[in-house]
Amino acid sequence: MKSNFDGIIFDMDGILVDVSKSYREAIRLTSSYFLNREVKKEEVDNIKNKIGMNNDWDATYALINKPSIAYEKVKSYFQKIYLGNSKRKGLIDNEPVLISKAILKQLKEKYKKLAIATGRPRKEAQYVIEKNKLQGLFDCIVAMEDIINGKPEPDMLLAVIEKMEFKNTIYVGDSPSDVISAKKARIPCIYVGKQKIGSKRFSSVLQVIKYLL
Incomplete structure (x- = not known):
C-alpha cells in the first residue's frame, strides 16, 4: 500500500495525543x-x-x-x-503527544502537507496545537464545527481533501468510525488498534511512524 502520498491526514485523539487520561x-x-x-x-x-x-x-x-x-x-x-x-x-x-514535533517535521519534509480531521471542537484542538508548540506544522485542521455530519460519515475527510487539493492521500485513525469514514471518502486508512480493519493495521503509533518514514 505504501505509495507517493501527497499528504497525510491525522485523527487527533489517540494518534497525535494520548487521551486515555483526558x-x-x-x-x-x-x-x-x-x-x-x-x-x-x-x-x-x-x-x-x-x-x-x-x-x-x-x-x-x-x-x-x-x-x-x-x-x-x-x-x-x-x-x-x-x-x-x-x-x-x-x-x-493530561494529553501527552504521541508524535513529537521533531517527527512531525520529518513527516512534513517527506510528504509536504499534513492535515488534521478531528471530532474535537476547534478551540480544544487548537489548545493542543498551541500547548505543544506545533503551530505551522499542519496545513489544515477540520474540526467539529466545520462539517454537518461527523465520522463515520466522510464529510470531514472530504473537506480536508478539497481544501488541500489532495490527489493521493492517506488517513491515520484509531477507531472503526475512522476506517469507515476513510472508506466512504475513498482513501486508504492506517488503523491503530486491535481490530483487523483498515487498509493497513498497526498496534501502536510508533509502528505507524516507522512505516511512513
Whole structure:
C-alpha cells in the first residue's frame, strides 16, 4: 500500500495525543457520576469502539443510557471535568503527544502537507496545537464545527481533501468510525488498534511512524 502520498491526514485523539487520561477519563467520571457507580475503563473502551461513537459526548450519553437525563446536562458535566476552571485544572492538560514535533517535521519534509480531521471542537484542538508548540506544522485542521455530519460519515475527510487539493492521500485513525469514514471518502486508512480493519493495521503509533518514514 505504501505509495507517493501527497499528504497525510491525522485523527487527533489517540494518534497525535494520548487521551486515555483526558477524554476517556472524562467519559468514565461523567458516566460514573450519573450512574452512581464506578464505571470501568473497559466499559468506556467498549462504547468508544462502537461505530458512530466518535463524539465523546455521544459516547458518554450512550454509556449512561438513561433517557430521563438530559443530553445537555451530561455534556455540561463532561466539559466541566475536561476543561476545568479557575479553581481546578482540567483533564485537557493530561494529553501527552504521541508524535513529537521533531517527527512531525520529518513527516512534513517527506510528504509536504499534513492535515488534521478531528471530532474535537476547534478551540480544544487548537489548545493542543498551541500547548505543544506545533503551530505551522499542519496545513489544515477540520474540526467539529466545520462539517454537518461527523465520522463515520466522510464529510470531514472530504473537506480536508478539497481544501488541500489532495490527489493521493492517506488517513491515520484509531477507531472503526475512522476506517469507515476513510472508506466512504475513498482513501486508504492506517488503523491503530486491535481490530483487523483498515487498509493497513498497526498496534501502536510508533509502528505507524516507522512505516511512513
